[in-house]
Amino acid sequence: MAAKDKKILEVKNLTKFFPVKKDFFGTSHSMVKAVDNVSFYINKGETLGLVGESGCGKTTTGRTILRLHEPTAGEIIFEGNNITEADMKPLRKKMQIIFQDPYASLNPRMTVGDIIGEPMEIHDLEKGSQRKDKIYQLLEMVGLNREHASRYPHEFSGGQRQRVGIARALAVKPEFIVCDEPISALDVSIQAQIVNMLEDLQASLGLTYLFIAHDLSMVKHISDKVGVMYLGKLIELADSEEIYSKPAHPYTQALLSSIPIADPSESRKKKRIILEGDVPSPINPPSGCRFRTRCRYSMKKCEELEPEFKEISIGHFCACHLVSE
Ligand code: SF4
Numbered sequence: 001m002a003a004k005d006k007k008i009l010e011v012k013n014l015t016k017f018f019p020v021k022k023d024f025f026g027t028s029h030s031m032v033k034a035v036d037n038v039s040f041y042i043n044k045g046e047t048l049g050l051v052g053e054s055g056c057g058k059t060t061t062g063r064t065i066l067r068l069h070e071p072t073a074g075e076i077i078f079e080g081n082n083i084t085e086a087d088m089k090p091l092r093k094k095m096q097i098i099f100q101d102p103y104a105s106l107n108p109r110m111t112v113g114d115i116i117g118e119p120m121e122i123h124d125l126e127k128g129s130q131r132k133d134k135i136y137q138l139l140e141m142v143g144l145n146r147e148h149a150s151r152y153p154h155e156f157s158g159g160q161r162q163r164v165g166i167a168r169a170l171a172v173k174p175e176f177i178v179c180d181e182p183i184s185a186l187d188v189s190i191q192a193q194i195v196n197m198l199e200d201l202q203a204s205l206g207l208t209y210l211f212i213a214h215d216l217s218m219v220k221h222i223s224d225k226v227g228v229m230y231l232g233k234l235i236e237l238a239d240s241e242e243i244y245s246k247p248a249h250p251y252t253q254a255l256l257s258s259i260p261i262a263d264p265s266e267s268r269k270k271k272r273i274i275l276e277g278d279v280p281s282p283i284n285p286p287s288g289c290r291f292r293t294r295c296r297y298s299m300k301k302c303e304e305l306e307p308e309f310k311e312i313s314i315g316h317f318c319a320c321h322l323v324s325e
Contacts, residue, residue, distance in 0.1 A: 049219025052229035102161035113149030
């Protein structure tokens with residue numbers, strides 16, 4: 001079996017609710033349904049792009065997989081082992097995260113060398129001169145150089161700081177990385193450089209990514225598969241090529257229609273689908289299909305019955321009454 005066909009991570013019915021509105025006795029009567037019954041898998045060496053508007057649960061999904069949030073229900077299987085309740089300390093080496101905000105995620109009082117060396121210290125990896133050499137090697141891998149080790153985060157640009165964040169994640173030789181909107185805070189000109197670098201690192205180190213982004217254009221080039229989330233639910237999942245050429249869910253179609261096209265004649269032909277209204281509250285989501293309050297095809301059934309997340313063609317899953325019957 002080719003390495004790419006081997007599942008490295010699988011989530012089954014992953015659910016994360018956060019309690020809100022505590023009463024006088026400290027009891028909570030409502031829940032934010034941030035992630036609700038989400039299932040997918042990622043093969044080793046592949047990238048799953050996870051997209052959706054802010055508040056759709058994509059970041060909570062990534063963090064719950066790493067158990068930075070404890071799941072409310074469901075299972076997380078990593079390398080064939082159920083890690084839903086496992087001790088995460090030994091697994092932190094294998095499962096890392098790159099944060100969205102390169103400004104907030106680096107300690108301003110630490111040098112870049114110490115920032116990259118910290119995970120090695122925590123996990124008791126490489127010591128003394130070996131650690132120093134490893135830090136230099138990591139800096140070079142992310143397009144920086146050894147002179148940068150003695151500098152502080154404020155001396156770097158946004159793109160360079162994100163490179164430091166990536167070097168820090170790589171310091172413990174992980175196998176799986178949650179890239180939590182790693183390019184959203186960067187200038188457009190820098191975004192492609194970071195994505196290209198992540199792709200090169202993936203190829204040379206055999207990494208697997210869950211790449212979280214708020215729009216489909218950002219994950220297009222890096223993803224083997226793409227999942228679309230809406231209000232805590234995974235509503236469509238397919239191979240990258242399939243989802244961009246044959247989007248089945250009305251929400252995915254609307255997201256795709258809003259991606260700008262460089263060619264003016266192609267752009268004129270394209271019809272933009274405007275989504276009306278705001279994303280409803282995840283505390284009290286709409287009955288039936290959660291997208292129904294913004295869907296131009298909504299019908300009576302959509303209000304009464306939640307659509308099943310069904311395979312509509314090989315490897316293409318969708319939750320919509322229009323296509324899943
Ligand atoms: Fe729209 Fe109904 Fe499909 Fe939901 S189930 S996306 S409301 S048509």
